[in-house]
Amino acid sequence: MSEKLVDIVTKVLEICKEIPLCDRCLGRIFSAYGVGLSNKLRGLSIKTIITMIMPYIVKELDVEDVKKIAENMKFPPILEVLRRMNIHVEYVEKPCYICSDLLDHIIEEYTRKILKESLNYEFENFLVGVHVPSEIISKEENILREFRIETYESIKNEIKREVGKRIKEKLDIEPEFQEPDIVFLINLVENKLDVNIKPLFIAGRYLKLGRRISQIKWLVWNGMKYRLKYDLSIEECLQAIVVVFKAEKAVLHAAGREDVDVRMLGYGRPMIVELRKPRLRKILEERLRAAQSKVSEASKGYVLAFFEKKVSRNLVREIKEQAKNHVKTYRALVLSESMIRNSDLKRIENIFSNILISQRTPTRVLRRRPDVLREKIVYKVATRKICENIFEAIIRCQGGLYVKELVNGDQGRTSPSFSSVIGKNLKCLELDVLSISASIQG
Template sequence: MTEEPKEEDDWTAYATAGFGQTDYSLWDDVEVAETEASQEEDGFDEGDDLDDEMWEEPEQLGTHTEEVPRAPNPAGHKHMVRIGCCDTCLGRLGGKQRYDQSMVESGVEIRAAVVTRDPHLDDAEERIGLCPFCEDLFNEVDLLADLITEALDGREIGRLQVGARFPKDQMEEEDVMRKRYGAGGSDPLKSSLVKFVSDAVKARMGDVRIVSENPEVLAIIDVTTLTVDLDVRSVYLYGRYRKLERGVPQTRWPCRACKGRGCDRCEGTGLQYATSVQQLVADPLRELLGAEDDAFHGMGREDIDVRCLGRGRPFVVELKAPNRRTVDAEAAMTAINTAAAGSIEVTSLRPSSRKEVVRVKDTAAEKSYAIRFRLSPLSEKEHAKLTAPMDLTKEDVQERGGRKRRGRRKRRGDRGAPATKPLPEPEPEVPVVDEAALQAMKKAELVELAKAQDLPTSGTKSDLVDRLVNAAPAEAAPMPMAGSEEIEEVVRGLRGAMLAQRTPERVAHRRADLVRRRKVIETTEPLIETMDDGQTEVEFTLRCESGTYVKETVHGDGGRTQPSVAALIRARCDVLWLDVADIHAD
């Protein structure tokens, strides 16, 4: 008798882990317990009519398998009421606000509907004590509006913007809860609070317009400390100034000794010069507008010893944190010109903006200059220095204009152009001094001069003077100076000339050592006069590109500007004065 083959054994029958096959549910007892607890909490028994709420999803369970639905589901409203949500946040997040309803009215309506179904939630807000969404900030709207109104008292204002500063963790927590329980598209806490406060301020200050951009005053609420900070935007005024006196700088010049702190040298003012164009223009305006501070933005600047004539130099004066914003231009110009007492004259004053500050500072306007200089003999060695070759390779020369970089605003001057390699410094020359100058020096100074020239340093002062005089090289014979006709021809020849200008020695301490290219647009016929002492003086006007060093164009700056008038007429040119004749802009 053969044994029948056994069917293949099921390995799960021998498993001891309990995961093979079972009819036991791990969640049966939890579901029953939750159902019973839910019925007890809601006050229902088996005989209650549940037809009205059969479609509702159950509240969040301890197993996290089901969640509380978001508003505007009635169960979501019920959960928001139960956790202590205020009426404003109920209206903000409930998703039931009608067109003609406010947030508070919508929240009251939602709460009434929830309490009608669940009377035991009537005092939920009082029991919790703090709204989990706004932390009762909406209860402080009137306080914040009063703070803003008090801070603005006494200020002239037409456009106001309200902002708020929240702690980062509070914003993140509110954002998570709003997206978890609130209706889709609900307003964030920050924007809602700002709107409530803005409306309250508008009700208190009816003549103020609430804006979202370009405000005159920005009121920033700090919700942590319940304080308000004001950011009062500046008032900008455009105009032109004519500087009629020399020795007046354009902007305030801090004292070199105390760096603006005030000392005996500056008599406690902190200023190197007693006044400036900025002070003469801004001080009367600050008094008119009640501003705290000022800033001056000019279309370029002239040297302290240069007058600015013609139509004047365009400028924008910025008056910071003013109490008043309306300016009578005629009255303001009268106040400025009267206080200046002939030092400067302001014209064309009008309201401006921050954008115009950028335009004024970035405009590379052509300028006309009037210059007068005196001629004196020039040696061949000095002339050779004025005409010495300059390194004008492409890598070493800055040129104005050219192709703009895409995506970048062209700035005024040469900031965006490539830097240059500094030219080699000339070898120091042996000083040529006369006997009278040596006699006026102290013996210690004569000893130093003798050491510099490898001369003996022994003997008396007279011995040192004789030794230095005898060792000094003889002065070279001067070159023949150009006549009037040649001078006129040289000045006319400057029209259209491209100058190569290395940073002048007088400004090398504060500007990059670069070689710049500037063009002379046109020149006028020169006025050549022979003075009573027999010296010749020349005066002419030239129009050139912005940033041209005009004094250096005349005297050559030791060969750092080429070509120069001094090199072309073979004479030393000592500049007597320079005036800005006109600025060809606006």
């Protein structure tokens, strides 16, 4: 044990002979000793011990070295001990080599700034980050290298921890390292506090009661400028909710997508709305209701959104993945070039029962999407004749199947198709999604 103490004392004397250090910065260098102590108390304790054993140190060291150590200790009692031994060292205030004696001030000042700033936002947890100037980092690295220090706490870590501890106590909330609501970045390079509000993800679903509504804003170039191809988009309608959460922007992450001319009925399509930079983030019943009526208003009732709960960011990728495995039910209104016989409809119902469909990327989307072959299952089809050349089909199938091509065959690129099994040219007049059987698990 005594050997360890000698090691520590020797190292302290070696360092303090060369550079002045404040209590905190000295304490950090020995952070492996007395875990749980604050660096300030640890540094002060080391300085106290050195002062206590000064009479013994003086016997072993050159008096000039003793004077240098005493000057760099930044601890007046040591000068008094030396004075009684007839060694006179003049007290000169030397700034700390690492922090220039600013560390205490930085911790208090930024704690105050964060507490003031926190009044502008709702958050349940937080994280403190620190951006340290490179000259301080290289000073730290010099010390580690020159004095062969193996365990050490960086100044960055100390500021984060000390400020974080104060915020936690004052606001009675916990720091969160994985997915914090808000990050307070102490920017010591530019001497300012940066506030980074993390997005809020709300799971829900949407219904589209009209046609010619795109999922996201669809812009086309008319030779002069961009203009909207369709007046309404789901994502644009969702912007109406940013005011409820005092956010900057809403981004839609949906589980799949229906065509512009396809309605989304029934229970709706699962989605996650990402609100960027929300000042309010508590999911209150009245806020969700207000958000829902804002969307309905903005779309004149053509788009209905239902918001359910806050979810984690990871779920965004998951609902997009899940969409491939959804079971979907469609209603298609089909026009035939020639008269439809009851036997045609029977044949469609018989053949399209748990059958695997091979489908190349439809011709109509080839410009935007790679030409790939996909295989999707049609579970069941039920038909109803409307008039002699129009029938309705209720189609239950795997997510990702292009239903218009299941009807018309896309010149053989989808096989089998309704058209190919009855040998008639067919066209899908109307298409609606009636149900998507999946719910977002939070």
